[in-house]
Amino acid sequence: MKNVGMKAESYRIAIAHAILHAPQHCIELLRIGQTEKGDALKTARIAGILAAKRTDELIPLCHPLPIYQADVEFELLENAVKIIAQVETIGPTGVEMEALTAASLAGLTLYDMLKPHCNPEDLSLDQCKLAQKKGGKSHYKRVLAESITASVIVLSDTVAMGKKPDTAGKNVLDILAEANFHQVMYQIIPDDPQQLLALIEQQKNTYPLILTVGGTGLGPKDLTVETIQPLLKREIPGLMEAARSFGQKRTPYAALSRGVAGYIDQSVVITLPGSRQGAKESLLAILPALIHLFDVQKNIPYHGGYE
Known part of the structure; x- marks a missing residue:
């Protein structure tokens, strides 16, 4: 089963169609709601909705999801029924399979209720898509349309002294590379406010995005x-609110992160936690918003450093 634990939740909709071919007299039975087994369209609608809600039980490796809305509608044609299933959720993965399953099961229910009224070869279910x-x-992009540069500043006395490897900063670099940031400046410095101030002064207006890693907690050197x-x-403020909300669903310690974000002159500066998992979770949580910020918003002040 695919791990979706690090994916941010979003509002998701899927619509699926299927076609049931049937003789004209069967279509008329659907129209008036009079088959041997009762009103086929109403029964098929309920079957489709139930199928959407139980898709994870029917299809192996399909994630269980909260279904906030599911419905099935029908268009009666001359020799066919078009089945339209729509499913909605807020979750880390989509509801395509739920919509497809709803359309399929609704179509099979119609098939079952019409088969006493015609020959088997007169019925066929196809075009489920x-x-x-x-x-x-697909809607909230996680990759820049055009590459821009960035800077990653890791703050850690122990890493700067070579006493332990940097895993948090390296994780951030990997995420930025996948998101199409290029020529990323990477530096490790001690937990020293003066060195950090000097770097920010050098890099602002040169890098559109500056990420610090470390120093957002409550320790005496977390400054x-x-x-x-x-x-x-x-x-x-919404960036770090989103990061803390995302992190708190995975560890209660995320509530202790004091990270901030905003503009320093023309650079967006974001402070990430110093732990590998904390930095990863925070950046993944806000990545779609960052991509939108740099890709879509035309009022962002571009300059020669990254044009």
């Missing part, structure tokens, strides 16, 4: 937030 999907990575926050000209 996904018609539309919204949400997730990244105190160093960065007074420099922010326009804060973006």
